[in-house]
Amino acid sequence: xxxxxxxxxxxxxxxxxxxxxxxxxxxxxxxxxxxxxxxxxxxxxxxxxxxxxxxxxxxxxxxxxxxxxxxxxxxxxxxxxxxxxxxxxxxxxxxxxxxxxxxxxxxxxxxxxxxxxxxxxxxxxxxxxxxxxxxxxxxxxxxxxxxxxxxxxxxxxxxxxxxxxxxxxxxxxxxxxxxxxxxxxxxxxxxxxxxxxxxxxxxxxxxxxxxxxxxxxxxxxxxxxxxxxxxx
Amino acid sequence: xxxxxxxxxxxxxxxxxxxxxxxxxxxxxxxxxxxxxxxxxxxxxxxxxxxxxxxxxxxxxxxxxxxxxxxxxxxxxxxxxxxxxxxxxxxxxxxxxxxxxxxxxxxxxxxxxxxxxxxxxxxxxxxxxxxxxxxxxxxxxxxxxxxxxxxxxxxxxxxxxxxxxxxxxxxxxxxxxxxxxxxxxxxxxxxxxxxxxxxxxxxxxxxxxxxxxxxxxxxxxxxxxxxxxxxxxxxxxxxxxxxxxxxxxxxxxxxxxxxxxxxxxxxxxxxxxxxxxxxxxxxxxxxxxxxxxxxxxxxxxxxxxxxxxxxxxxxxxxxxxxxxxxxxxxxxxxxxxxxxxxxxxxxxxxxxxxxxxxxxxxxxxxxxxxxxxxxxxxxxxxxxxxxxxxxxxxxxxxxxxxxxxxxxxxxxxxxxxx
Numbered sequence: 070x071x072x073x074x075x076x077x078x079x080x081x082x083x084x085x086x087x088x089x090x091x092x093x094x095x096x097x098x099x100x101x102x103x104x105x106x107x108x109x110x111x112x113x114x115x116x117x118x119x120x121x122x123x124x125x126x127x128x129x130x131x132x133x134x135x136x137x138x139x140x141x142x143x144x145x146x147x148x149x150x151x152x153x154x155x156x157x158x159x160x161x162x163x164x165x166x167x168x169x170x171x172x173x174x175x176x177x178x179x180x181x182x183x184x185x186x187x188x189x190x191x192x193x194x195x196x197x198x199x200x201x202x203x204x205x206x207x208x209x210x211x212x213x214x215x216x217x218x219x220x221x222x223x224x225x226x227x228x229x230x231x232x233x234x235x236x237x238x239x240x241x242x243x244x245x246x247x248x249x250x251x252x253x254x255x256x257x258x259x260x261x262x263x264x265x266x267x268x269x270x271x272x273x274x275x276x277x278x279x280x281x282x283x284x285x286x287x288x289x290x291x292x293x294x295x296x297x298x299x300x301x
Numbered sequence: 302x303x304x305x306x307x308x309x310x311x312x313x314x315x316x317x318x319x320x321x322x323x324x325x326x327x328x329x330x331x332x333x334x335x336x337x338x339x340x341x342x343x344x345x346x347x348x349x350x351x352x353x354x355x356x357x358x359x360x361x362x363x364x365x366x367x368x369x370x371x372x373x374x375x376x377x378x379x380x381x382x383x384x385x386x387x388x389x390x391x392x393x394x395x396x397x398x399x400x401x402x403x404x405x406x407x408x409x410x411x412x413x414x415x416x417x418x419x420x421x422x423x424x425x426x427x428x429x430x431x432x433x434x435x436x437x438x439x440x441x442x443x444x445x446x447x448x449x450x451x452x453x454x455x456x457x458x459x460x461x462x463x464x465x466x467x468x469x470x471x472x473x474x475x476x477x478x479x480x481x482x483x484x485x486x487x488x489x490x491x492x493x494x495x496x497x498x499x500x501x502x503x504x505x506x507x508x509x510x511x512x513x514x515x516x517x518x519x520x521x522x523x524x525x526x527x528x529x530x531x532x533x534x535x536x537x538x539x540x541x542x543x544x545x546x547x548x549x550x551x552x553x554x555x556x557x558x559x560x561x562x563x564x565x566x567x568x569x570x571x572x573x574x575x576x577x578x579x580x581x582x583x584x585x586x587x588x589x590x591x592x593x594x595x596x597x598x599x600x601x602x603x604x605x606x607x608x609x610x611x612x613x614x615x616x617x618x619x620x621x622x623x624x625x626x627x628x629x630x631x632x633x634x635x636x637x638x639x640x641x642x643x644x645x646x647x648x649x650x651x652x653x654x655x656x657x658x659x660x661x662x663x664x665x666x667x668x669x670x671x672x673x674x675x676x677x678x679x680x681x682x683x684x685x686x687x688x689x690x691x692x693x694x695x696x697x698x699x700x701x702x703x704x705x706x707x708x709x710x711x712x713x714x715x716x717x718x719x
Contacts, residue, residue, distance in 0.1 A: 146636060149636070
């Protein structure tokens with residue numbers, strides 16, 4: 070069974086008298102350890118799909134299985150737990166807590182996990198920070214770090230609960246191209262280590278890091294193709 | 302399952318609340334201030350009253366236990382002065398009346414007659430006291446009625462009273478002043494040019510309200526009336542009940558017999574006052590109750606205002622931290638996690654304010670009473686707990702809406718919020 074299986078997913082917003090079909094029957098499956106880019110112009114439903122895949126939102130109709138669990142009908146609390154344990158988010162604007170240290174930021178998902186005892190949290194957070202080569206920046210707050218370092222803290226935070234998928238939304242959008250490449254190299258490494266990665270981007274060269282590109286248009290999947298990297 | 306997770310993360314919500322307060326220190330302090338003032342108001346007043354009460358409860362035992370006290374006007378007149386003239390116009394209580402009451406009383410252990418006058422200078426040879434010594438006239442039961450104890454020497458006896466002997470018992474202040482090195486027994490002191498032989502010395506009683514209670518000379522009541530009484534002298538009569546059980550009955554008997562002694566008709570109201578320690582404490586209690594009520598009202602208003610302040614700040618805080626809430630939700634915080642975080646923050650703010658208010662209140666309350674008395678400090682523990690409980694309550698009541706608002710935020714919109 071695929072890690073993510075989406076079938077006939079609809080997300081319909083009512084805006085005044087007009088009905089907006091943000092997702093108009095999307096079916097998609099993603100296997101474990103796949104590296105997928107989702108692309109599309111603004112208004113194509115890219116963000117909506119990413120919110121649904123990230124369990125931040127529920128669809129109007131359709132099935133959504135993650136790791137064999139039907140997420141489409143879950144309550145807010147259940148979704149919070151899925152987000153905590155199955156999904157690691159990486160955002161364009163990093164979204165770190167500005168007044169907390171790197172270590173504290175990375176520790177946060179473990180706190181909401183509720184199953185990790187307090188004395189193990191620091192070790193796990195340290196391990197995650199070491200994995201992104203930030204072991205020497207644990208006591209720094211986000212404003213004491215460069216953009217690339219902030220994004221690496223965010224990636225460490227995404228990894229710390231050992232999630233089923235890493236969901237990255239324009240992870241290089243706020244970084245210069247050199248730092249962006251470093252971050253992408255980190256994602257490539259994580260993929261090589263067996264992680265499943267979904268990348269939302271509108272940059273063709275960033276999308277090329279993945280093995281597969283799903284292109285959305287008007288709420289529907291227009292193209293679902295393998296990249297050169299995979300073909301090789 | 303989710304409830305359990307919330308409890309597991311409660312300790313962390315705790316830490317997060319502290320972090321949030323620390324991160325917004327100035328704002329937190331300003332918010333605390335209202336609570337501090339409210340709690341301070343009630344605790345300082347309660348502490349002051351409590352210390353006064355404890356000193357008065359012990360201090361008012363001037364009559365000794367189970368003593369009923371009869372005199373022309375009330376012992377304590379607090380507030381209303383309109384009756385003063387009425388009391389003044391009552392006929393004086395004479396020695397003859399007191400003897401008649403003594404003869405009529407059947408249930409009393411003793412009936413003692415007392416009066417006193419202040420501002421006397423006591424001399425012994427070249428030594429003299431300041432002109433502030435109290436001279437009290439009393440009979441053989443007087444030391445029990447006055448709740449003082451003979452240290453050495455002898456008490457007055459029936460014949461001393463009968464013959465109006467010029468003898469005296471001395472308080473410790475007078476002894477120290479006039480007889481620093483000698484034994485006063487048998488020596489002859491003079492008051493107003495009259496000589497008195499010292500027959501006994503009283504034990505030290507200590508201070509009350511910063512005043513010594515040992516600066517006195519006791520002489521037989523008959524002698525007193527002969528040399529010190531004035532046109533307006535009205536005696537006080539102390540009646541001792543045999544035990545606590547018969548106290549109320551004896552009190553009633555005293556009132557009934559005194560009406561006969563005073564020759565009152567059935568329609569006339571008492572032209573004398575019957576008091577006891579409990580009655581005095583009650584009088585004082587009704588006086589402090591007013592102050593307590595006022596302090597309570599001020600505190601309630603201050604705390605409600607402070608609570609609204611907390612709510613206001615928490616609402617601002619929620620708006621300011623929408624993004625943070627979004628991030629927390631994205632990485633797995635449940636509604637309850639967020640709810641508890643913000644609720645605890647509000648409770649913490651008010652509790653810290655409460656603790657500061659209690660500390661200040663106890664400190665200042667004790668300082669106020671220290672000005673009047675030299676008694677030891679009091680911490681009104683019950684009010685401390687009530688204060689802290691009320692603070693937590695206010696934190697919850699005024700924190701729940703902002704916390705609920707924070708918990709209900711949509712994660713996607715919060716994340717997008719700039």
